[in-house]
Amino acid sequence: xxxxxxxxxxxxxxxxxxxxxxxxxxxxxxxxxxxxxxxxxxxxxxxxxxxxxxxxxxxxxxxxxxxxxxxxxxxxxxxxxxxxxxxxxxxxxxxxxxxxxxxxxxxxxxxxxxxxxxxxxxxxxxxxxxxxxxxxxxxxxxxxxxxxxxxxxxxxxxxxxxxxxxxxxxxxxxxx
Numbered sequence: 001x002x003x004x005x006x007x008x009x010x011x012x013x014x015x016x017x018x019x020x021x022x023x024x025x026x027x028x029x030x031x032x033x034x035x036x037x038x039x040x041x042x043x044x045x046x047x048x049x050x051x052x053x054x055x056x057x058x059x060x061x062x063x064x065x066x067x068x069x070x071x072x073x074x075x076x077x078x079x080x081x082x083x084x085x086x087x088x089x090x091x092x093x094x095x096x097x098x099x100x101x102x103x104x105x106x107x108x109x110x111x112x113x114x115x116x117x118x119x120x121x122x123x124x125x126x127x128x129x130x131x132x133x134x135x136x137x138x139x140x141x142x143x144x145x146x147x148x149x150x151x152x153x154x155x156x157x158x159x160x161x162x163x164x165x166x167x168x169x170x171x172x173x174x175x176x
Contacts, residue, residue: 106174109151118144
């Protein structure tokens with residue numbers, strides 16, 4: 001029957017189009033997943049002046065991202081040290097002429113706050129709190145190096161706020 005041949009051609013075209021659509025959808029899902037995996041492994045930290053203008057941007061990435069170009073001339077790339085578990089271990093922010101380093105992060109008990117460019121005019125305060133805002137440790141920093149012990153705290157994510165010469169920087173610190 002001639003009508004059946006026509007129906008067979010229409011069905012072949014219909015299924016071929018649906019097959020192509022499925023291939024495109026699968027390719028799109030794989031591409032988005034790969035992009036999320038690659039670009040989700042970085043951290044960006046911004047500093048601002050008193051007027052709200054962005055002063056600098058520090059990008060901290062896994063070593064596998066080290067060859068990617070920076071998108072802005074005021075960016076600083078920090079190639080992080082990577083542990084055997086492939087986690088970032090150093091965070092850095094530039095505040096004026098000084099640089100704050102937080103490491104290791106994640107940690108199991110101690111992490112260090114290092115302020116490069118510390119001098120006798122530097123004033124710094126730190127506050128470590130839970131993710132819901134309950135303050136755990138609050139103290140004045142009195143030197144370029146400060147160790148913070150969170151051994152007695154449960155595993156989780158904590159907020160670290162450092163006010164350096166009146167400028168506030170915030171980090172997430174992970175306790176394992």
